[in-house]
Amino acid sequence: MRSLQSLCSTEYLDASCSQCQHSTPHTKQLSLWSLPPLLVLQLKRFELSTSHGAYQWRKLSHSVDFPVHGLDLRGLVSPIDGGHDDSEPCTDRCFIDALDPRVRRGIEYLQNELNIPLTSASRSCTKYDLYAVVNHCGRGISSGHYTAHIRRPDETCWWLADDTVVTPLSEDELSPSTTAYLLFYVRQDVASGATELSDLFPTN
Known part of the structure; x- marks a missing residue:
């Protein structure tokens, strides 16, 4: 989805170093360190406007096109080395030192946490399949009606749940959509049983 790629695109910033007093270019980018077994995406269906x-x-109520099979998040996963070498430019160190102590501690905590090994499946298995959609029908945020599109794990057909009425649904009717609000995806290795949820979330 182009929206996810846009969310994780690189932003270019200029920051002034408190030590050398020079403005140095920096980049900021959102990326994923590990991929969850179940992924829920909320579409932005409301905006604050002036009238x-x-x-x-x-x-x-814009039409949104989303994949039903094979949503691949490989391009959004951070490289294990963080995308840079271990050397830290002086200007970067000065920039971090100039931050609020609480922010600085948070950055140092995250840098240390990145060294913790994760299960290989959470980084190598990057494809997802859709298994449910929540739709909001209506013109405003204070009123409307919710329906759901659901696919059972042991079935290939889809169902439309509208209050107490459940009817079959064609997969072609899912996307694009002007009412889809929440998208529920399952990682393919979890859906196939190759990775058990009990292994990812042990109870003991």
């Missing part, structure tokens, strides 16, 4: 000088929430 006659007052702020109000407005429903967005």
